[in-house]
Amino acid sequence: MRTEAIAAVAVASSPQARRRRFSPYILTVAFAPLIYAIWWLATSTRFVSPILLPAPQAVWNSFPRVVFADGFGEQVLRTLSEIVGGFLLGATIGFALGMLLSSSSRLRAAYLPALSALEAIPTVILAPIIIAWVGFGVEGKIMQAALACFYAVFITTLSGLGLAEPNAVNLMRSLGASKWQTMTKLRIPTALPVIFGGLQLGATTAIIGAIVSEFIGSTGGLGYLMIRYRGSFDTAAYWVIIFFFLAIGLATYLLIWYIEKKVVFWRRTDITRPDLEKQ
Incomplete structure (x- = not known):
C-alpha cells in the first residue's frame, strides 16, 4: 500500500502531470497586468497623445456614460443582427x-x-456599391458581412472535403455507397475540424465586414457610434466601443468553439486542456 501511495505521488508530481494541470488561462491573467502597465505608462508619460490613446481610468470612467446612453442597446442589437445575419448567410x-x-x-x-479572383477585391471597395443598391439599412450591412466571411468558409470546406483517405473512399464505393452517402458519412465528418476553423475565421471577418460597412454609411450601429465619437474627439468613448468589439469577438470564438466541441466530439479539443490535442 505504501509503495502504491509513493508511486501515485510520484506520478502526480511528474512534469507531464503538472503540465496537464496547468491552465492557459493563467497566462492570460498574468499577461493582462502587463498590458495595463504598458498602457498606463504610455499615457502617463505622454509618450502617446491622449487624443489617440486615453488613459485607462478615462476609458473606465466613460463606460457608464456610453453604455447607459439613450438607444445604446438598440445600436448593439443592430450591429449584432448584422453580424449574425451576414455570418449565417455567407457561411451557408x-x-x-x-x-x-x-x-x-x-x-x-x-x-x-x-x-479566388473575386476574393482579391477588398470588400471595403464594394461597400459603397452595396449601399447604392440596397440603401443604408441593415440589409446592406448583412450583405457586406456575408461577402466578408464567405470565402473563408468556402475554401476551408472545399479543402476539408478533399482530406478523406482515398482507400476509405474506394471502400465506400465498393460497398455500393452513393456520392451523397460518401459525402455525408465520410467526407463531411473528416472535414469538420477544418470547416470549423473556417467558421472561426469567417465569424471574425463577418464582424469586420459589418463594422466597415457601418463606417462607410449607416444610420445606426456601433460603427456609427464610433464615427460620432471620433468626430467629437471623445476618444475615451471611442475606446469603449473598441472593447465592445473585443467582447463580441471573444464571445463569438467561445460559442463556435463550444459547438465544435459538441459536434466534433471525437477530436477532444479543449482550450483549457491543450495536452488532450496530443492524444
Missing part, C-alpha cells in the same frame, strides 16, 4: 458552394479561379 453559401465544387472536378476547375 460558402459551405454549399464548397460541397458543390468538391463533388465535381470540372466545376472546381471552371469556377475556383474566378471565385
Whole structure:
C-alpha cells in the first residue's frame, strides 16, 4: 500500500502531470497586468497623445456614460443582427458552394479561379456599391458581412472535403455507397475540424465586414457610434466601443468553439486542456 501511495505521488508530481494541470488561462491573467502597465505608462508619460490613446481610468470612467446612453442597446442589437445575419448567410453559401465544387472536378476547375479572383477585391471597395443598391439599412450591412466571411468558409470546406483517405473512399464505393452517402458519412465528418476553423475565421471577418460597412454609411450601429465619437474627439468613448468589439469577438470564438466541441466530439479539443490535442 505504501509503495502504491509513493508511486501515485510520484506520478502526480511528474512534469507531464503538472503540465496537464496547468491552465492557459493563467497566462492570460498574468499577461493582462502587463498590458495595463504598458498602457498606463504610455499615457502617463505622454509618450502617446491622449487624443489617440486615453488613459485607462478615462476609458473606465466613460463606460457608464456610453453604455447607459439613450438607444445604446438598440445600436448593439443592430450591429449584432448584422453580424449574425451576414455570418449565417455567407457561411451557408460558402459551405454549399464548397460541397458543390468538391463533388465535381470540372466545376472546381471552371469556377475556383474566378471565385479566388473575386476574393482579391477588398470588400471595403464594394461597400459603397452595396449601399447604392440596397440603401443604408441593415440589409446592406448583412450583405457586406456575408461577402466578408464567405470565402473563408468556402475554401476551408472545399479543402476539408478533399482530406478523406482515398482507400476509405474506394471502400465506400465498393460497398455500393452513393456520392451523397460518401459525402455525408465520410467526407463531411473528416472535414469538420477544418470547416470549423473556417467558421472561426469567417465569424471574425463577418464582424469586420459589418463594422466597415457601418463606417462607410449607416444610420445606426456601433460603427456609427464610433464615427460620432471620433468626430467629437471623445476618444475615451471611442475606446469603449473598441472593447465592445473585443467582447463580441471573444464571445463569438467561445460559442463556435463550444459547438465544435459538441459536434466534433471525437477530436477532444479543449482550450483549457491543450495536452488532450496530443492524444
